[in-house]
Each structure stands twice: as C-alpha cells, then as structure tokens.
Amino acid sequence: MKLEDLAGQCGEWLRGSGPESDIVISSRIRLARNLAEFPFIRKCTDQDRAQIERVLHEHIQRVDEWKNLSYVDVATLEDVDRQFLVERQLISREHSEAEGARSVAIDPHEKFSLMVNEEDHLRIQVMQSGLDLQSAWAQIDHIDNLIEEQVTYAFHERWGYLTACPTNVGTGMRVSVMLHLPALVITRQIEKVFRSLHKIGLAVRGLYGEGSQAMGDFYQISNQITLGRSEQQLIAQISDVVPVLIDYERRAREFLVRESQKDLHDRVSRAYGILCTAQTISSEETMHLLSSVRMGINLGLIRDLEIPTLNKLFIHTQPAHLQKLRGVELDTANRNIERANYLQRHLRKRDAGTDPEKN
Amino acid sequence: MKLEDLAGQCGEWLRGSGPESDIVISSRIRLARNLAEFPFIRKCTDQDRAQIERVLHEHIQRVDEWKNLSYVDVATLEDVDRQFLVERQLISREHSEAEGARSVAIDPHEKFSLMVNEEDHLRIQVMQSGLDLQSAWAQIDHIDNLIEEQVTYAFHERWGYLTACPTNVGTGMRVSVMLHLPALVITRQIEKVFRSLHKIGLAVRGLYGEGSQAMGDFYQISNQITLGRSEQQLIAQISDVVPVLIDYERRAREFLVRESQKDLHDRVSRAYGILCTAQTISSEETMHLLSSVRMGINLGLIRDLEIPTLNKLFIHTQPAHLQKLRGVELDTANRNIERANYLQRHLRKRDAGTDPEKN
Numbered sequence: 001m002k003l004e005d006l007a008g009q010c011g012e013w014l015r016g017s018g019p020e021s022d023i024v025i026s027s028r029i030r031l032a033r034n035l036a037e038f039p040f041i042r043k044c045t046d047q048d049r050a051q052i053e054r055v056l057h058e059h060i061q062r063v064d065e066w067k068n069l070s071y072v073d074v075a076t077l078e079d080v081d082r083q084f085l086v087e088r089q090l091i092s093r094e095h096s097e098a099e100g101a102r103s104v105a106i107d108p109h110e111k112f113s114l115m116v117n118e119e120d121h122l123r124i125q126v127m128q129s130g131l132d133l134q135s136a137w138a139q140i141d142h143i144d145n146l147i148e149e150q151v152t153y154a155f156h157e158r159w160g161y162l163t164a165c166p167t168n169v170g171t172g173m174r175v176s177v178m179l180h181l182p183a184l185v186i187t188r189q190i191e192k193v194f195r196s197l198h199k200i201g202l203a204v205r206g207l208y209g210e211g212s213q214a215m216g217d218f219y220q221i222s223n224q225i226t227l228g229r230s231e232q233q234l235i236a237q238i239s240d241v242v243p244v245l246i247d248y249e250r251r252a253r254e255f256l257v258r259e260s261q262k263d264l265h266d267r268v269s270r271a272y273g274i275l276c277t278a279q280t281i282s283s284e285e286t287m288h289l290l291s292s293v294r295m296g297i298n299l300g301l302i303r304d305l306e307i308p309t310l311n312k313l314f315i316h317t318q319p320a321h322l323q324k325l326r327g328v329e330l331d332t333a334n335r336n337i338e339r340a341n342y343l344q345r346h347l348r349k350r351d352a353g354t355d356p357e358k359n
Numbered sequence: 360m361k362l363e364d365l366a367g368q369c370g371e372w373l374r375g376s377g378p379e380s381d382i383v384i385s386s387r388i389r390l391a392r393n394l395a396e397f398p399f400i401r402k403c404t405d406q407d408r409a410q411i412e413r414v415l416h417e418h419i420q421r422v423d424e425w426k427n428l429s430y431v432d433v434a435t436l437e438d439v440d441r442q443f444l445v446e447r448q449l450i451s452r453e454h455s456e457a458e459g460a461r462s463v464a465i466d467p468h469e470k471f472s473l474m475v476n477e478e479d480h481l482r483i484q485v486m487q488s489g490l491d492l493q494s495a496w497a498q499i500d501h502i503d504n505l506i507e508e509q510v511t512y513a514f515h516e517r518w519g520y521l522t523a524c525p526t527n528v529g530t531g532m533r534v535s536v537m538l539h540l541p542a543l544v545i546t547r548q549i550e551k552v553f554r555s556l557h558k559i560g561l562a563v564r565g566l567y568g569e570g571s572q573a574m575g576d577f578y579q580i581s582n583q584i585t586l587g588r589s590e591q592q593l594i595a596q597i598s599d600v601v602p603v604l605i606d607y608e609r610r611a612r613e614f615l616v617r618e619s620q621k622d623l624h625d626r627v628s629r630a631y632g633i634l635c636t637a638q639t640i641s642s643e644e645t646m647h648l649l650s651s652v653r654m655g656i657n658l659g660l661i662r663d664l665e666i667p668t669l670n671k672l673f674i675h676t677q678p679a680h681l682q683k684l685r686g687v688e689l690d691t692a693n694r695n696i697e698r699a700n701y702l703q704r705h706l707r708k709r710d711a712g713t714d715p716e717k718n
Contacts, residue, residue: 262638262639262692262696263639266637266638266639266699269636270633270636270638273632273635273636273637274629274632274633276632277628277629277631277632278625278628278629278632279621279624279625279628279629280621280622280625281625337621340625
C-alpha cells in the first residue's frame with residue numbers, strides 16, 4: 001500500500017458512523033509497551049533503536065492475520081508524508097518529529113496502528129468510529145496478546161507495565177474520545193465543562209493531541225492517570241463522563257434552536273456559503289466553518305450533505321492531505337488556493353444546499 | 360400612481376446605463392427656488408405653507424407635459440412611505456422629517472421630482488443614469504422655465520436667486536455625481552482623494568446626502584459654493600474632476616487585479632456567497648457585500664449577474680423598500696430576515712455564480 005492510496009480512502013475514525021456519531025467522532029485506546037531486553041528509548045544508542053525496530057518488525061510480520069499490514073519506515077519519509085500520517089492520526093506528532101530508527105505498521109482499514117520507537121518501544125493504537133470503547137478495548141487487548149505471545153514486555157509485578165514516562169506506568173493505557181462540541185463553544189459553556197473534567201483527572205486536548213489547539217470545535221477527552229487503575233476502570237471513567245458531555249452538547253444545541261434558531265441557521269448557512277465560494281482559505285478557517293456546517297447537518301438545517309462527506313472534508317483539507325491528493329508540494333499561499341478549489345469541487349455541485357423553507 | 364407601483368419599477372438613477380456607469384451611478388442637479396410673494400419657509404405661518412403648497416400644485420398641474428406626474432402629499436404619508444421616497448432619492452431626508460404642508464411631484468420615469476416646501480418653496484431635482492450632467496442640465500433648465508413662466512421667483516439682480524440658506528444664493532444649484540469607489544476604499548486612498556476635493560471646494564457625502572454615512576462605497580461629490588459662479592461653471596467644475604476620480608478608481612482596480620488578483624477574487628466571491636446564503640442580514644452589511652459584488656461584475660469576476668440587477672438589489676433591500684415590496688410593516692429583526700430572503704430569491708436561482716475557471 002502506498003500513502004497515496006490511503007489519501008483517497010476514508011479511515012475508520014472518519015467513517016462518521018457508530019453510536020452517538022453526531023457528537024462523538026471516534027473512540028481511541030492506546031497502549032504503551034516496552035521490550036524487557038532493551039533500555040527505554042531515551043537511553044538507547046542508535047544501534048539499540050535500529051535493533052528494536054528490526055525485532056518488532058519481525059514479530060509483527062509473523063502474525064498471520066496481519067499479512068496485509070503496511071509497514072512504513074517513518075525515519076526516511078518525506079516531511080509531507082510524515083505530516084500526512086499525523087493528520088490521519090496514524091502516528092503522533094512526537095513520532096513524526098523524533099529522530100532515529102522508527103516506523104509504523106498500519107491496518108489497511110486504519111482501525112489500528114503500531115508505532116515503533118515513539119516515546120516507548122511500542123505504542124499500539126486502536127480507533128473506532130463513534131462512541132464504542134468496548135469494541136476498541138476488545139481489539140487492542142487482542143493485538144496486545146498477539147505481540148506478547150512473541151516478546152517479553154517490561155513488566156513489574158507491583159507497578160505493572162513499565163514505560164518511559166511515569167504517567168503511563170501501570171496499564172500503559174490512554175483512553176480517549178474525540179467530541180464535536182460546537183454548541184458548548186457558542187454558548188460559552190466549554191471552559192466550565194473543561195474545568196470540571198480537569199477536577200476529575202481527565203485531560204482535554206485539541207484534534208492533534210498534546211499541545212494542539214482545539215480546531216473546528218473538536219476536543220479529545222482522555223485519562224491522565226493510569227497507575228493504580230485497571231483497564232476497565234479507565235474505560236469506565238471515560239464511558240461514564242462522555243454521555244454527560246453528549247447530553248450537555250445536545251441541550252446547548254436545543255437551546256440554540258429554541259432561543260436563536262434564526263441566528264443559528266444564519267451561522268450555518270453562511271459557513272456553507274463561504275466554503276462554497278472562497279477562492280483562498282486557511283486550514284483554521286476551513287475547520288471553523290466545517291464545524292458549523294457539521295452541526296447544521298446534525299440539526300437538519302442542511303439536508304444535502306452527509307456527515308461522512310463532511311468528515312472527509314475535515315481531513316482532506318489539511319495541509320499534507322491537500323498536497324498528497326494534488327501530487328505536488330505547495331507553499332502556504334498555494335495550499336490556501338488549492339484548499340478553496342478542493343472545497344468548491346466537493347461542495348458546489350451540491351447546489352446552494354440549505355433549505356430556504358426552513359426558518 | 361401608487362407608491363407600491365414605484366417600488367417594483369426601476370427609476371432613472373438605478374438603470375445602471377449611461378456613460379461610465381461601471382463607476383458613476385448617477386448625475387444629479389437640483390435648483391432651489393422661492394416664490395417672491397411669500398416669506399422663506401422658516402418665517403412662514405402654517406397658512407403660508409399651505410398657501411404655497413396650493414399655488415405650486417396648481418401651477419404644476421397646468422403644465423401640459425406633466426399630466427402624468429404623481430403629486431404626493433408628504434405631510435400625510437405614513438413614516439414608511441416617506442422613508443421609501445428618501446431611499447429612492449425622490450425626496451430629501453430633510454423633506455421627509457420636516458413638519459407642515461409639503462409635497463412632491465414625481466415624474467413617472469423618476470427622472471425628476473419637484474419638492475414643495477422643503478428648505479425652500481421649491482426644489483427641482485433631475486437625475487440621470489451614469490455621467491451625463493449636460494442632459495441633466497438641459498432637462499432641469501427646461502423644467503425651471505416651465506415653472507418660471509407662471510410664477511415670480513425671489514430674485515435679486517446682483518445676487519441672483521434668493522434662497523433660505525445663504526450657501527444656495529446665486530444659481531441655487533447643486534450639481535452632484537454619485538460614484539462607486541470600492542477599489543479606492545480597499546487601497547486606502549479614499550481619504551486622500553477626499554481631502555483634495557475639499558481643498559477645491561467640493562463636498563463629499565454618503566448615499567443619502569448630508570450627514571449620511573458612506574454605505575456600500577458610494578460617494579456623492581457636489582459643489583459647496585454657488586454664489587458668484589454661473590450654472591455652466593458649476594457643471595464644469597464637477598465635470599472636470601469626475602473623470603480624474605474615475606481614472607483613480609480604474610487604476611486602483613487594475614492595481615488590485617495585478618497585485619492581488621486572488622485576494623480580490625476571494626473577496627468578491629465570498630461576498631456573493633454570503634449574500635446567497637445569509638438567513639438574516641443588516642442593511643449595512645448588505646450594502647457592503649453588494650459593493651464587492653458590483654466591482655466583481657465590472658471586473659469580469661462574476662459573469663451571471665448584471666449591473667442593473669445589482670443596482671436594483673441595492674435599493675430594494677433598503678428598509679422601507681423591503682416593507683413596501685412585502686406589503687407589511689416589519690421591525691428591524693424581521694426586516695433583516697426578509698432582506699436575506701429577498702436576496703436569496705433574487706440571487707440563488709442564478710446558481711453559485713462566480714467563475715471557478717477564472718483564477
């Protein structure tokens with residue numbers, strides 16, 4: 001599989017299906033694992049890293065059901081290709097920016113990826129469209145077992161899995177759910193919600209993980225603590241809180257429909273209009289406008305667009321995706337023009353789109 | 360003729376034809392006249408005003424070629440109807456807001472109007488589409504003669520026509536040209552241009568005369584001084600300066616096309632997009648966006664709209680016009696919704712409109 005083939009397709013977390021998919025984009029679990037026989041990455045020599053990479057590659061290749069996995073050498077990739085994998089959430093930004101031997105194995109349906117030599121020797125990540133942590137857990141547990149049959153993980157009887165960063169010691173697990181919360185942003189309740197989440201030990205991040213800005217009203221909620229909790233406890237904590245957030249967002253949307261239906265429709269409709277007619281547009285503005293349109297679709301204000309199409313636009317208008325799809329490198333100004341052209345090609349043919357009868 | 364009939368039609372200054380009509384909306388001349396036998400308006404009793412109104416009405420009715428003029432009693436009009444006549448530039452804002460007996464006679468083609476008991480007993484106004492002051496002058500001189508054949512104007516051999524305000528003494532004439540100068544606004548040259556105009560004794564006003572804000576990048580240039588100049592000198596002064604302004608605006612447009620074609624196209628195209636999709640929109644924003652679209656049509660960036668259609672939208676989206684066209688009174692919030700609906704009905708059917716091939 002080439003990265004170009006990936007660009008055109010729609011990975012698991014973009015499917016826009018699954019439970020509560022009007023608000024929950026995806027459910028994600030990742031496990032941090034290290035091989036007992038090697039030092040942690042930051043103590044590794046170049047030879048160690050190359051050795052770890054070789055060992056894990058061999059083990060992954062030996063798994064029968066993984067015959068069609070793509071094994072990508074991240075170290076030798078072009079910048080635009082690394083950025084492409086980050087946009088697609090198949091590798092982390094840290095993995096993209098690190099140095100030395102490192103790679104990623106990618107499931108052809110993009111349901112999971114295995115990062116080798118990120119912060120830990122192995123990071124297993126499973127993504128599921130909508131709110132479905134139990135499926136994600138079943139899958140990642142299975143993947144983890146397939147590897148553990150072949151290798152000895154660094155594990156301590158009392159502390160659990162040992163990881164490079166102490167915050168991951170224990171289960172080595174991070175459970176996260178990506179939510180689309182535009183109505184909480186519009187009604188200015190989002191900060192209050194986030195403060196509450198921090199109090200119960202949950203972290204809030206933007207679309208592209210740690211340190212990334214929340215663009216397009218997308219937020220990732222995840223556990224911060226792993227030590228002293230079981231996997232099921234960590235999943236339960238997120239599973240318990242997400243329905244509350246969904247409920248808040250739904251109430252905020254109902255409030256907007258009830259109290260300012262016309263302004264809401266105006267916001268959604270103009271966003272669609274600008275996306276259809278801009279001749280140059282930044283990634284940030286695109287995300288912001290697509291967010292309004294996404295909410296508009298979910299509220300029935302826009303009827304001729306579907307969520308999977310929109311989810312695809314979110315990712316395909318990212319800088320590296322635009323360049324992969326076009327097949328050329330583009331500077332910022334030309335990306336902004338290409339982005340506008342791309343949006344026009346995919347939205348214009350659908351006519352003006354909002355329903356003029358709906359007031 | 361009812362005002363409702365006027366609402367649907369397109370008056371002279373909205374035709375969008377005539378010389379230089381991409382930049383010059385209209386040419387206008389008005390004459391201030393007073394009847395020798397009555398005191399100036401501000402010294403008039405109610406009876407005097409009523410008497411002046413009766414006398415002038417009778418004289419106007421006696422003119423054979425004016426049989427089809429509409430004679431409108433401004434004093435008894437509803438607020439919305441007075442506002443409607445102001446928006447159409449058939450009466451001044453002062454005339455609309457004054458008290459006591461007053462009226463206006465309106466040519467069915469809206470080429471001229473005769474205001475009775477505005478600041479002076481009679482104000483004759485002639486409007487011509489595009490830059491055509493000589494036609495306007497020929498017409499207003501003829502109208503002035505038709506009335507002077509029947510009445511004795513207040514006239515002083517040395518000072519000329521006597522008027523309520525000393526600034527109008529002499530010819531009683533104001534010559535004005537309405538210009539659309541969006542590129543001078545975008546390139547921030549407009550203030551400099553205005554300072555130069557002030558230095559040579561010309562006034563710059565917005566769309567609706569004295570004190571009105573310049574909306575939609577429309578500016579009226581007119582003479583401030585009338586005493587000591589002949590009618591032809593006043594016309595010459597404006598006629599000499601307008602081609603210079605047209606040239607400045609053309610150069611500014613060429614500069615924008617050359618230096619920032621993409622940003623210009625973006626501005627024009629987004630303006631069109633918002634006008635097509637807004638669900639509620641203020642008069643001010645509408646003017647602002649229509650101004651960009653108007654320039655876009657003139658630069659060939661929008662091809663499926665024509666200037667007369669656009670000129671009509673400028674006037675039909677004004678508050679009183681919206682209400683007259685809809686046949687009901689509307690508060691601001693509902694006018695903003697009706698305005699958006701009106702724009703959609705008149706723009707949407709034309710599809711998205713800008714040319715995606717044109718980069």
